[in-house]
Amino acid sequence: MSTAAHARLEPVAVGAASMATAPAGPWTLAWRRFRRHHLALAGIAVITILATASILANVVSPYHPTKTNLLEMLDAPTAAHPMGTDELGRDLMARILHGGRVSLAVGVLAVALAVTIGSTVGAIAGYRGGWVDNLLMRLVDFMIALPSIFVLILLATIYGTSPVTLILVIGGLRWMGTARQVRGAFLALREREFIEAARCLGASPARIILRHLLPNAVGPIIVAATLGISGAILTESSLSYLGLGIQPPVASWGNMLRNAQDQMTRAPWTAIFPGLMIFLTVLAVNYVGDGLRDALDPRKVGTD
Amino acid sequence: MGTYIARRVAQALPLLVLMTMVVYALLRATPGGPMSMYEADPTVTAEDLARLRAHMGLDQPVPVQYARWLGSLATGDWGWSLVTKRPVLEMIGERLPNTILLMTVTFAVTLAIAIPVGTISAIRQYSWFDHAATSLAFAGNSLPTFWIGLMLIMIFAVGLRWLPAGGMYTLGEPSSLGDRLRYLILPVATLALFDATHYVRYLRAALLDVIRQDYVRVAYAKGLDEATVVRRHAFRNAAIPLVTAIALDLPQLFSGALITETIFAWPGMGRLFWEAASRVDYPVLMGIFTVASSLVIACNLLADIVYAWLDPRIRYR
Numbered sequence: 001m002s003t004a005a006h007a008r009l010e011p012v013a014v015g016a017a018s019m020a021t022a023p024a025g026p027w028t029l030a031w032r033r034f035r036r037h038h039l040a041l042a043g044i045a046v047i048t049i050l051a052t053a054s055i056l057a058n059v060v061s062p063y064h065p066t067k068t069n070l071l072e073m074l075d076a077p078t079a080a081h082p083m084g085t086d087e088l089g090r091d092l093m094a095r096i097l098h099g100g101r102v103s104l105a106v107g108v109l110a111v112a113l114a115v116t117i118g119s120t121v122g123a124i125a126g127y128r129g130g131w132v133d134n135l136l137m138r139l140v141d142f143m144i145a146l147p148s149i150f151v152l153i154l155l156a157t158i159y160g161t162s163p164v165t166l167i168l169v170i171g172g173l174r175w176m177g178t179a180r181q182v183r184g185a186f187l188a189l190r191e192r193e194f195i196e197a198a199r200c201l202g203a204s205p206a207r208i209i210l211r212h213l214l215p216n217a218v219g220p221i222i223v224a225a226t227l228g229i230s231g232a233i234l235t236e237s238s239l240s241y242l243g244l245g246i247q248p249p250v251a252s253w254g255n256m257l258r259n260a261q262d263q264m265t266r267a268p269w270t271a272i273f274p275g276l277m278i279f280l281t282v283l284a285v286n287y288v289g290d291g292l293r294d295a296l297d298p299r300k301v302g303t304d
Numbered sequence: 305m306g307t308y309i310a311r312r313v314a315q316a317l318p319l320l321v322l323m324t325m326v327v328y329a330l331l332r333a334t335p336g337g338p339m340s341m342y343e344a345d346p347t348v349t350a351e352d353l354a355r356l357r358a359h360m361g362l363d364q365p366v367p368v369q370y371a372r373w374l375g376s377l378a379t380g381d382w383g384w385s386l387v388t389k390r391p392v393l394e395m396i397g398e399r400l401p402n403t404i405l406l407m408t409v410t411f412a413v414t415l416a417i418a419i420p421v422g423t424i425s426a427i428r429q430y431s432w433f434d435h436a437a438t439s440l441a442f443a444g445n446s447l448p449t450f451w452i453g454l455m456l457i458m459i460f461a462v463g464l465r466w467l468p469a470g471g472m473y474t475l476g477e478p479s480s481l482g483d484r485l486r487y488l489i490l491p492v493a494t495l496a497l498f499d500a501t502h503y504v505r506y507l508r509a510a511l512l513d514v515i516r517q518d519y520v521r522v523a524y525a526k527g528l529d530e531a532t533v534v535r536r537h538a539f540r541n542a543a544i545p546l547v548t549a550i551a552l553d554l555p556q557l558f559s560g561a562l563i564t565e566t567i568f569a570w571p572g573m574g575r576l577f578w579e580a581a582s583r584v585d586y587p588v589l590m591g592i593f594t595v596a597s598s599l600v601i602a603c604n605l606l607a608d609i610v611y612a613w614l615d616p617r618i619r620y621r
Contacts, residue, residue: 149559275451283446
């Protein structure tokens with residue numbers, strides 16, 4: 001009798017241990033699937049190069065991003081200025097690299113904020129259910145129904161345009177998708193046996209959410225976060241282009257394009273390069289997101 | 305179905321009121337505001353300021369001001385612009401048709417591109433056409449719209465001088481359809497290229513889902529040719545999610561128009577909103593926001609109703 005009970009309990013204990021020691025755990029399998037997505041790998045390479053070059057902007061480019069040089073106004077790309085200069089003789093490549101810092105940082109941090117809010121709201125709604133779930137999901141519906149670009153412009157006008165407020169505003173308006181996804185995953189998971197087992201063992205709600213539910217919902221969160229970064233970068237550049245984002249003389253890809261409008265007839269490179277950088281970055285991030293979805297989306301696991 | 309629609313409409317109105325309430329509160333938190341131009345004037349005394357404040361109702365608590373604003377909105381008085389001193393409703397009335405024109409033409413062009421491309425892409429999955437279409441759609445999805453706009457201006461307006469760079473018609477020339485069309489091409493192309501990539505991906509996925517269903521195989525087995533099967537059986541069912549996506553996206557079209565109108569100096573609502581935002585013109589901002597929110601809510605409502613109507617499996621709970 002006691003051995004039978006022991007045998008029945010054993011798979012739980014062994015299951016937990018074998019997750020760590022098995023030759024192909026879920027992350028290894030995900031990596032194997034991800035590795036096959038060549039464009040996603042290329043995307044990672046592009047992002048790494050861009051991010052490194054931006055962080056090391058002072059090393060990569062000898063020019064200062066806001067230093068004007070009236071002798072070299074609107075110079076076409078040359079060996080000295082690989083991307084040319086703008087109307088104040090500032091080196092375009094230096095500005096693009098420094099602008100990349102701003103654009104990438106705003107994109108990544110806005111998404112970090114959005115994912116934090118979204119996961120918290122989704123986790124609470126999905127775990128608690130009932131009226132809490134109802135209330136939070138009505139909030140999500142409300143936020144989704146807001147015409148976001150209008151709200152963004154309003155908030156940027158009201159609260160100013162420092163990078164920090166931009167991160168708060170963009171992040172604060174982009175968390176609803178994650179919230180819905182996490183809630184959905186939690187609703188499906190919370191009735192499963194392993195959660196019941198954790199509850200029987202006396203685990204606190206916080207422990208169940210953080211140790212048992214969240215790790216099982218992390219795949220879709222990572223995918224949403226990655227694709228969210230490209231959206232946030234596009235939003236920041238649109239706002240800066242409209243003159244409501246990062247303010248000159250600090251360079252961002254969006255405000256460089258706004259600036260380029262006046263002289264793009266004489267100096268097309270001032271308009272081409274910043275836009276190309278946005279496109280390249282967003283495309284790379286989207287390919288990585290695509291690869292991650294193929295690798296992590298649980299619905300795809302069965303078909304693989 | 306009647307009660308379903310009635311209930312959804314009844315839910316939509318409070319949502320609209322709530323949205324305007326939140327934005328009203330946000331706007332009133334703004335520094336500056338309608339009194340700042342008088343405050344800066346040294347000839348205006350403190351008593352004058354107080355009188356003006358009372359006259360404009362600004363001495364009342366914000367909730368009271370909001371209730372007044374909402375009340376007059378319902379009776380058709382949308383307030384007056386602080387900058388141009390003209391009625392807000394009149395200003396919106398001038399601009400709205402231009403935005404609707406831009407949106408409708410864009411929408412038609414988007415579908416005219418997306419439906420054939422998405423369909424061929426799905427029924428010829430993994431052909432060279434499919435590969436080209438999906439790659440282009442993926443790349444197009446990563447392009448910033450305003451940059452496409454700038455590049456199109458640079459190539460077609462400045463470089464080749466084929467098309468005007470901005471505006472809506474040639475000043476001082478008799479209005480003609482051809483002239484209007486010339487001004488529409490670039491903004492519509494900017495928006496439609498971007499939107500079409502979205503629907504191509506969507507329609508392709510929806511059709512691929514449907515094509516593998518048994519009833520499509522049955523239709524082929526009956527001896528129907530491919531064109532009929534696709535048109536009569538597959539496309540109709542794939543259209544259900546597509547129509548919903550389109551209805552949900554219509555407000556997005558409106559948002560996209562905001563940036564595009566700014567690039568091409570198109571005198572629409574989006575541009576008016578941007579102008580009002582840079583001058584902190586509350587009544588105009590509130591007015592446009594109300595129109596935009598109503599549009600979003602109406603489109604969501606439309607999506608639900610169309611979905612329920614197209615798909616008999618949906619129950620009207």
